[in-house]
Amino acid sequence: MSSEHEAYIRKIRFDKMKVTFFRVFILISIITLWEISANLKWVDPFLTSSPSRMIRSFIGLYNDGTIFRHIYVTCYETILGFSLGTILGTIIAIILWWCPLTAKVLDPYLVVLNALPKVALAPIIIFWVGTGTSAIIIIALLISIVTTIIAVFTGFKEIDKEKLLLMKTFQASKLKTLRYLIIPYSIPILISALKINVGLSWVGVIMGEFLVAREGLGFLIVYGGQISQLNMVMMSIVILSFLAFIMYKLVFMVEKKYLKDS
Template sequence: MEMAKKSVNVSEANNISKEHEIYLNKVKKTKRKILITRILILVIFIALWQIAANLKWIDPFLTSSPTRVIESFVSLYEGGGLIKHIAVTCYETILGFSLGTILGSLIAVILWWSPFVSKILDPYLVVLNALPKVALAPIIIFWIGNGIPAIIVIALLISVITTIISVLTGFNEIDKEKIMLMNTFRATKIQILRYLIFPYSVPILISALKINVGLSWVGVIMGEFLVAKNGLGFLIVYGGQVAQLDMVMMSIVILSAIAFIMYEVVAIVENKLVKDRS
């Protein structure tokens, strides 16, 4: 009987492992299909863009074309200025993104810590979030001056309010009964924050990071439109002024690629945090 039971358990384990293996293979196949489909869409889009430009379905001067974008890239790269422009924009974006996320999260913690202060500042946060930040850009430039610091501050202002609101909302959505349970065990606010609020708010924090990737790029490019002498935003403005739309399209393509890379880095961080939690 014992031998029979052992053989049944072994067969059940084998069935489970086979089913799990089949499931993992399906997941891998689905991921491959998604990746291949994404690449095909991009390739088809680029091919149609080039064909339309070659056959004059669209005006290459106004819309450029993949070959002209590549030629503009090579020309600027050989001139030695392209890497500097990319580096300046990346530096401004990463710094604005980091400061906005860190400062916004810290302010959200302070507001969660003091509900009284949070209720007082709530309408001001709503107004600041609704206010178009581009309206503040001339004032910031006047206060700080032309240059990288003003651009970073603009990027910071665009992302920090959104971070405060989203992170604070996540903190306040934690189950009140769990907080009451920890209070019954006389947990301090620091312990509640460390062992309950932060772990349960990881998805909210990741969501804020993803939002801030886009907002930081918006702030930096907007600032470079106004005051920069270097950067991809400067190239877009300069290219439009001198009617070099190939340079404009090239800068937009580079911006899209770098923004995608930043988003993927955040996604990798998200996957690592999810694995650590599980």
């Protein structure tokens, strides 16, 4: 390895360390300033809470033995809604690619469903399915599935025409074209859809828990607001942010591994 190459690698490592340092520094600064502002009454701690108050709220729920149950319920609903939305959305996108006539017929309906606020369907879903986990998962599924269909199907249509023509020249069947060309070249699009679905799934689950849940982080947010316990509300929001970040990083790790392998 040449000295120039070593210097280049050192520079990359230094840049990564610098980015990490500033990220941690900004986070610590925000937490510290928030705590100081609340303690010195620069802001009203009843309205904004503070890190120490949120920690005490977490400890209180931990001592009650309920906090991890709420976290588990929300994570379970989110992961299931996320997985079903991604899998079913991809399958429907494949069907639309396989049957171009069906895709043309359903195109305006997909546009309408994508534009429609899915939360508006929540009362109907609750009436059909009832209150509970099933309704929440279906709401999360509806929010993510249409986006997945449109994103993946658009990726299918953007495959290089010359590659498709080459597959036809070799008399490849539709199944082989799908297996060896369409899906491999659309994996980056699918990963992008996964990133979008991470946020959408959390939105769907929290909205569902706002309406019908008796447990979960969304329920804690609503319940905390009803009894004027904004410490509980802010604590739940922070936990949600942390969990969503972890889920996004897992998808990012999958993308990184794919790029490295490919």
